[in-house]
Amino acid sequence: MKNQPLEQTWSARVNGQLKELSVSPETRLVDILRNQLNLTGTKISCEVGRCGACMILMNGEPVNSCLVMAYQSEESVITTIEGLHGEKEGELHPIQHAFLEEGGFQCGYCTPGMIISTKALLDACPNPSLEQIETGLCGNLCRCTGYGGIIRAVNKASERCAVKGTVGTVVKENVNRSAVNFVQTDGAET
Numbered sequence: 030m031k032n033q034p035l036e037q038t039w040s041a042r043v044n045g046q047l048k049e050l051s052v053s054p055e056t057r058l059v060d061i062l063r064n065q066l067n068l069t070g071t072k073i074s075c076e077v078g079r080c081g082a083c084m085i086l087m088n089g090e091p092v093n094s095c096l097v098m099a100y101q102s103e104e105s106v107i108t109t110i111e112g113l114h115g116e117k118e119g120e121l122h123p124i125q126h127a128f129l130e131e132g133g134f135q136c137g138y139c140t141p142g143m144i145i146s147t148k149a150l151l152d153a154c155p156n157p158s159l160e161q162i163e164t165g166l167c168g169n170l171c172r173c174t175g176y177g178g179i180i181r182a183v184n185k186a187s188e189r190c191a192v193k194g195t196v197g198t199v200v201k202e203n204v205n206r207s208a209v210n211f212v213q214t215d216g217a218e219t
């Protein structure tokens with residue numbers, strides 16, 4: 030009989046709150062988020078790191094949570110789409126507003142991942158060129174929009190954030206970007 034891996038304590042700061050769970054080390058982060066923390070804004074599609082539906086920020090970097098195991102995300106700082114908001118909690122983040130206004134989605138399945146990748150892009154590059162937007166979102170696939178509305182939304186979010194001098198708000202947390210160099214997103218352009 031195959032041995033079942035033992036569960037261990039997993040802890041991380043998720044959307045500003047410390048979470049402690051009992052999981053096996055190879056549980057996927059996306060399953061922890063969706064099934065154990067009920068953060069179902071993070072979507073599952075390809076499950077092999079090619080679509081970006083499951084994109085989250087881990088220690089400030091965008092990662093495909095279907096490729097991250099519990100042991101790799103232990104003691105990390107995680108932001109999901111539920112962790113973004115405007116100046117006040119409960120308000121939409123400027124990027125979310127821009128996607129609404131510019132028709133940056135149709136079915137909406139890719140949208141949480143798109144918005145998370147946009148947040149990461151604008152944090153790193155507040156005034157991106159078209160090429161930089163395409164590169165920043167190259168790990169996120171959309172089957173519906175043709176990307177025109179998404180590009181407009183990123184540009185509008187960039188302009189608004191430049192006026193305000195901020196890229197909106199993530200729930201308060203202490204992000205250490207250098208702590209996640211063991212995880213890479215897949216930049217496939219299929």
Ligand code: FES
Pocket residue numbers: 072073074075076077078079080081082083084093094095096
């Ligand atoms: S479900 Fe994770 S990249 Fe597609």
Ligand code: FES
Pocket residue numbers: 133134135136137138139140170171172173174
């Ligand atoms: S809006 Fe449907 S997949 Fe992007």
